[in-house]
Amino acid sequence: MPAAATALAPNLTVVDGRVECIECGHRAHSLLDHVVEAHGMTPEAYLDAHPGALTVSTKALDAFDRALKGKRRKAAPEVTDLTRDLLGVVCRVDHGIPLHFCLPLPWAYAFPTKGKARTAYQRALLALAKKRAVFIWGGPGTGKDAVVHAFSSYTRTPAFAYTFTPGTEVKRWFYSREITDAGTSWSYGTLWNAIVNGVVGTDGVARPALILFSDVDRGTPEQIEEFRLTLDTTSKRIVGPTGEVHTLFPGTQFAFTANSCGTGDETGRMSSQRMDASILDRMGRFVEFTHMHWDDESAILRSKYPALVEAAPAVIDQLGKATDKIRAAIESEELYAEFTHRGLCEVLSECEDVLWLSDGTPPANLLKRGFAAWLHRLDKDSRTIAMRLIDAVVTGGCFTDEETD
Numbered sequence: 500m501p502a503a504a505t506a507l508a509p510n511l512t513v514v515d516g517r518v519e520c521i522e523c524g525h526r527a528h529s530l531l532d533h534v535v536e537a538h539g540m541t542p543e544a545y546l547d548a549h550p551g552a553l554t555v556s557t558k559a560l561d562a563f564d565r566a567l568k569g570k571r572r573k574a575a576p577e578v579t580d581l582t583r584d585l586l587g588v589v590c591r592v593d594h595g596i597p598l599h600f601c602l603p604l605p606w607a608y609a610f611p612t613k614g615k616a617r618t619a620y621q622r623a624l625l626a627l628a629k630k631r632a633v634f635i636w637g638g639p640g641t642g643k644d645a646v647v648h649a650f651s652s653y654t655r656t657p658a659f660a661y662t663f664t665p666g667t668e669v670k671r672w673f674y675s676r677e678i679t680d681a682g683t684s685w686s687y688g689t690l691w692n693a694i695v696n697g698v699v700g701t702d703g704v705a706r707p708a709l710i711l712f713s714d715v716d717r718g719t720p721e722q723i724e725e726f727r728l729t730l731d732t733t734s735k736r737i738v739g740p741t742g743e744v745h746t747l748f749p750g751t752q753f754a755f756t757a758n759s760c761g762t763g764d765e766t767g768r769m770s771s772q773r774m775d776a777s778i779l780d781r782m783g784r785f786v787e788f789t790h791m792h793w794d795d796e797s798a799i800l801r802s803k804y805p806a807l808v809e810a811a812p813a814v815i816d817q818l819g820k821a822t823d824k825i826r827a828a829i830e831s832e833e834l835y836a837e838f839t840h841r842g843l844c845e846v847l848s849e850c851e852d853v854l855w856l857s858d859g860t861p862p863a864n865l866l867k868r869g870f871a872a873w874l875h876r877l878d879k880d881s882r883t884i885a886m887r888l889i890d891a892v893v894t895g896g897c898f899t900d901e902e903t904d
Contacts, residue, residue, distance in 0.1 A: 529558040589865025595700030604652040613792035640839025641788040643756040657698035658709040664719035697748040707750030716757035716771040730781035811861040820892035845872040862893020864895030
């Protein structure tokens with residue numbers, strides 16, 4: 500096809516100046532990826548084999564240059580001056596910390612933009628950015644751990660996560676005794692080294708670490724007590740296995756997550772325990788998380804399940820109406836259950852499976868069939884209440900006899 504420029508509107512044209520691959524005749528504005536994927540050749544190897552061959556459309560390059568002509572171009576920031584805007588909180592990005600030293604970014608992650616959730620997230624991010632201790636609490640699936648993961652990943656803050664479970668010997672997070680042929684010795688763990696020595700970046704300089712303790716309200720009083728000195732507000736320190744006292748690396752930061760604010764869970768839906776008030780007082784700024792506004796949560800779900808949404812466009816809107824009904828019933832204690840973001844994902848993944856089973860043609864009761872992923876975790880009475888709530892807002896006929904049993 501000859502190079503051409505077709506006028507569409509003032510200042511807007513389509514440029515077709517594609518170049519042809521000498522190996523196979525494929526035409527594209529850029530052959531750089533094509534020669535790698537189709538022929539296993541680097542661009543350099545392709546040019547060695549075909550000297551003088553074009554690899555990028557000159558028409559496209561000319562159009563790009565014309566579009567920028569006369570405009571002032573701002574230089575890229577120095578690598579030492581990188582920043583990231585997190586809900587209005589501008590944070591420095593540490594280029595000296597490799598990504599594998601950070602907590603992983605959750606799949607399809609996005610911050611809330613509306614309602615109470617946005618305000619809470621911003622408060623948590625501000626505390627993290629200011630290197631303060633923060634205690635984030637709220638129901639399951641409200642993003643408590645995820646926001647700390649996101650902060651660590653986006654800002655390249657070295658971080659480590661530990662989860663409290665009954666029976667865990669938390670001292671082993673710091674050190675453990677080793678018996679070898681050479682005798683008895685002490686082995687110091689990642690947590691000890693992080694809070695005592697910091698984390699060394701690619702430039703050889705040590706940085707303070709961010710330590711995330713999740714589900715702290717599931718820890719026993721004995722487990723939590725191990726951190727009393729570590730969290731001291733005037734002199735953070737830790738006692739080693741032989742009684743020696745070490746101060747923490749300057750700037751070491753702690754974040755805590757829990758389902759309750761330390762007073763336990765009166766609903767009985769979670770295994771939260773009461774916590775010592777004198778320990779809670781050392782855990783920094785408290786922030787309560789709630790479920791995201793549906794506009795935000797639905798946008799995340801759409802990004803996670805694009806093929807499902809394309810095949811059944813109404814599924815997310817109907818799921819939103821059902822979610823409002825279910826969560827309101829849980830809040831009023833009409834329904835004994837939890838319907839978290841993870842639960843929503845299970846419903847939609849079951850819808851994906853149903854769609855696959857139907858050869859890509861969505862059945863009329865697609866969403867109701869998808870809800871089986873969540874309904875089957877409920878007892879019979881709770882399931883009946885939940886199906887009544889869902890049936891009022893989700894189309895697709897009645898639930899099957901098997902689902903109502």
